[in-house]
Amino acid sequence: MYQDNEDDYKFAACTYFAKNHPGETCGSNGLPLTPSSITILGLAQRLLTIEHPNLCTYLDIIRGKHERIIVVAEVVGKSLSDFKSKFTINEVVNIAHQVADALKFLHEQGITHRTLSDDNILVDGEGRVKLFNYGLYYMTGGGNEVSFPLGLPKYLSPETILNGGGPAADVWTFGIILLELCIGKLWQNLKPGPILRRILTLVHANNPAERMAREHDCYDAYKQLPENLRLVIEKCLKIYPRERATFSEIVDDLSQINTSEMAEVKQPRGLMGCKLQYLYHWWQLAGGDIQAELKKNGLIKNSPPILSMPIAILLDGCTIGGKTGALFDCRIAKYSLGLLKSRLSHISAHDYYPLMHERRKQYDAVSLPKIIRERDTEYQFYRLLWFQRLLHGYPYTAPYIRAEAEIDIPPLVRGDVWAALLGVVGDIEEQYERIDKETPTPTDRQIDVDIPRCHQYCWLLCGSAGHRTLKRLLKAWLLMNPQYVYWQGLDSLTAPFLYLNFCNEARAFACLSAFVPKFLHNFFLKDNSMVIKEYLAKFWQMTAFHEPELASHLHEINFVPELFAIPWFLTMFSHVFPLHKIVHLWDALLVEGPSLPLFMGVGILRQLRDTLLESGFNECILLFSDLPEIDIGECVKESIDMCRSSPRSISYRRFTNEARTKEPMDMVEIPMEMLFAEICPRISLSDFFSLICQDKSCVIDIRSNLLYEKSCIEGSINVPYSGVHLGQHELRALGLNPQRVLKEAMKVKKTIVVASAEDETAQLFSDYLVKCSVPRVCIFHGGISAVQTHLPSLFTTPAPPNKNGNK
Amino acid sequence: MATNRSGAAQRPNGAPQTKVCQFKLVLLGESAVGKSSLVLRFVKGQFHEYQESTIGAAFLTQTVCLDDTTVKFEIWDTAGQERYHSLAPMYYRGAQAAIVVYDITNQDTFGRAKNWVKELQRQASPSIVIALAGNKSDLAAKRMVEFEEAQAYADENGLLFMETSAKTAMNVNDIFLAIANKLPKSEGAGAAGAGGARRLADGEQPRPSSCCK
């Protein structure tokens, strides 16, 4: 068992309800209004990225049932309101200084606090201050998305009470808090109404601070404060917002007065020294459950639904009666990391600081499926620390990152890792900043109708913040790529990058910009038909190569990839699968490179193989219009296997952004018309040569017996084309010896290379082999004569046939 | 009218005397007018607010029962974006019926629908039955295309016409039913387009395109 101790309480949660749209929940376009909770979640994403020593880090924003929002954030020490004893003047100045620092930072970020109060200013044992829950006003769109008032009455500035108020309201509130720290709590026994009236009567006061002190019989105490501190208070408590000081002035003033030296922050070692976001993540993996804890603490109450049923529902949808919980609860529930600590207690201190040059550990978990690894506390512990280390050294560590990403990518840092894999470097913010993302263009209408249909089950992408950002990204990309146009599907392609970089638009853009040339070169040309046709033809050839039986069947029923695979490749499957599957596909894609998608296509077909084999045209096409569940882990694994076991040249495409080879040994390019006609891919001489060297090929020479006996490739067998009955799809028909050799070759997964003197016979014969369900069949590019020219050493005179056949 | 789930009723049991006819139907129209939504409503009785955009085309089937005939629709739902236009002939070639869809809240989509009708009249099988659907009729408050205007246009061009709503299901089954009624169901009828009709599905069992048993 573990012992909970005070220091283990690193974060806390609080909860409130978003506004409910009453009645008819449709906007003018007939679509449902975005729920307030979704809008809040979208806005709050930015808060998750804010880091400042005097601000509690936001860790998570969760959407519960019934528009409930749960905010998880760091906590330290206790709140000002929990301190019973008075602070000394020095302490007061020190606290105020840090609060002002935090608020200055927030205002620079364009964030107004608006709910500052003595219970969200936290102070730890060493006098260090952090503001808690400073983003409520920001995440609720200035209070628009909730139906309760924000802020405690006594901390509201006069203009806030009257008409809202801007950032300067924070200065007033700060002044009140400072005054309270000096002379004690204000208006302690008053109800909200009278308090508000008191504040409003201050409008007539020359010096509201003095006036308040007098009202509380503290005038003398107030006057005894150091003058410079009093001045700061008075600069804050001006009735007119524009007369108030700004936080940068206040920080300057206070730093003059502040004499306390802060003790060096000692970064704890070991677990408690890890990034809070990591701790929270591991804590959740270890079984930590925010909602369960809230229930235990009574912040979420389960009452029988009957009790919350309204007494009446009006025609406009408003309800009367019924017990609902409090809309806003100012209590917080703290969470202990004790559980996590004990879970990871056996890990040695050394493991917290993995060193680059040490060989990384092998973990048992590596053999488990990725989705399981992603949920394994200990595994993610090692992986995250290791990746943190590597990412820190990027771009110098790029090769290491790639090598590690090949194993798996921890979800928490996927955005960073993808950017590294795509080679994103430099000042991307500045570049992105400069692009015009606003000027209307004729493409806008299409983008506007596509975005509300793009991955809308994802709450990040379905809110207005998501919609706006996606539109900006698309417009920016189109502007920077004038050679390209908007094809429907580009929205889906952009979505994963936005999803992983929601608060880093520039990086989402940089990733997209790097992704397209690598994987989808020329796909978005106005006339992309040749590019797509070539891609689909190659996909079909890869299918024949790895799934000959299936390929023959599909050819036979005239089922062509044009009918179903365009969205697969045009969007790299992002239009076909939900995001949680896409990220796994793309993890592999980014590591393996641009040939992998072809094999992923084959991988999908392979999973549907049995159904497809027994289906006719209609059933097949129906299957793809409504794709059944695909096991992505399996599909990725298989496609990587296929990709790696395929000679590179067989997946050659001319429409890539790689330089074309001039080397005859590497060449496999044929006219497009020919490509569309060939069922089997071509293999280059150099690939063939490496196969020979590794004894991984089986050459079938289909020239006449006469030519073969004169000279042939060493180890090849001769099956004269003229003697083959193309109609008989059985290997037996080729004769005993060829059948035996082929069977043997198939067993050890050799690549079957068809060598001929003419293209036509090579095509027909290789097609025949596919129909006989022979896998891994390809055609020798250039035929026998090319080998004779470039690899003459491979030729020999065959031994008399009666001996062994293949020697 | 009775509809079955896709592909469920090739030949209803116990009623061998019923004729079963198979027709290829294509949906055309500007992007986001609701083509996929109409098909989804017709085939599965559902409506998705966030219906994904269609890339390339999607294929679905649905069967409707008329008095003495069972009509099986093979429906090709195409992509609406102008850029995908070049793919369209692959789908309407040999189709016996087409629904050209526009959005009553957007005048441009009506213009685009007229272009589709023209193209079909020029390029598709001459006997093709064309229906015009003014979709999103639930958004009457935002109407930009008057019913009368569209009706007049449909009359001029001999089109079936209905205003529909995939959202409320209004007229969705009706428009498919009206097409089914108008399609010739006698042996050999509509054979003109047969060659093309089966083009996509050639390999499947060799059977006449609007085969009646």
Ligand SMILES: Nc1nc2c(ncn2[C@@H]2O[C@H](COP(=O)(O)OP(=O)(O)OP(=O)(O)O)[C@@H](O)[C@H]2O)c(=O)[nH]1
């Ligand atoms: N209010 C209303 N909305 C509809 C109706 N039909 C479709 N929509 C909405 O309109 C949008 C577009 O519908 P889709 O069915 O995707 O349109 P589409 O014509 O297939 O579009 P593409 O695939 O891009 O060619 C979706 O958000 C639908 O929810 C309708 O009858 N009423």
Ligand SMILES: [Mg+2]
């Ligand atoms: Mg569609």
